[in-house]
Amino acid sequence: MADRLPHALRDRDQFDAALAGRRPAVFLDYDGVLTPIVDRPEDARMAPSMRRVVHELAGRCSVCVVSGRDRVVVQELMGLDDLVVAGSHGFDIWHPQRGRYEHEAASGFEDLIAEVTQRLRGEVGDLAGVAVEPKRASVAVHYRLAGAEDARRVEQLVKRLLDERPDELKVTPGKMVYELQPKLDWNKGRAVDYLIDTLGLTGEDTVPLYIGDDVTDEDAFAALRGRGISLYVGDPDQLDRRTDADFTLDSPTDVEQFLATLATLAR
The missing domain is CATH 3.30.70.1020 (Trehalose-6-phosphate phosphatase related protein; domain 2)
Known part of the structure; x- marks a missing residue:
């Protein structure tokens, strides 16, 4: 059983202390975070209310969706064109102002x-x-x-x-x-490191924040240990592994409320 994690909404004082007044740079997994897990992957579309919240947050701070899915698929499912999206675990990145760029390791396979x-x-x-x-x-x-x-x-x-x-x-x-x-030395943790450097999110007044719900997100949680904030979506007590997340949220509904709160903090 995992150690009890503070809840990012219910234990708000602890989250505020971790944020320490810094501007968040938000990295979001897609499935299970911005949408519930569904039986058919093609049905995982963002709810209009989630879309509005994410759009508002992106107007206040850096927001990047990091997914194992292909980038163009994630963009179509989201219905948003103003976010940084890293598909294929960060190999294929699209920036709303800079356009598309690929990590060099993505080719040749x-x-x-x-x-x-x-x-x-x-x-x-x-x-x-x-x-x-x-x-x-x-x-x-x-x-x-x-x-x-x-x-x-x-x-x-x-x-x-x-x-x-x-x-x-x-x-x-x-x-x-x-x-x-x-078989490459590449995962979501490496992808987040690459994005932090590539997007210029290394200032002392910026804190990277990653929200994920699956085992693939643990690499990102570990990469941010001690220098960022990570949040696990789900019940940590149901995990058969230890998680490196700092906080928890119960569900995508919690994520939506949390992102709305984060938008007010990033004014």
């Missing part, structure tokens, strides 16, 4: 991802409740709607692919999804 995508589609893509989602720098296989036997088939195939390409592939598990990526 197109053939590998295409081959893995073909294997997944050929062997499990037709199973009921299984969805193969190719991305720019990875491929995800979702099994939230699959039966137990088909979910095991997905797991077995992922293990075979890793065994066949131990020096080329790694897997990032998520909530009822496996994401197969090139």
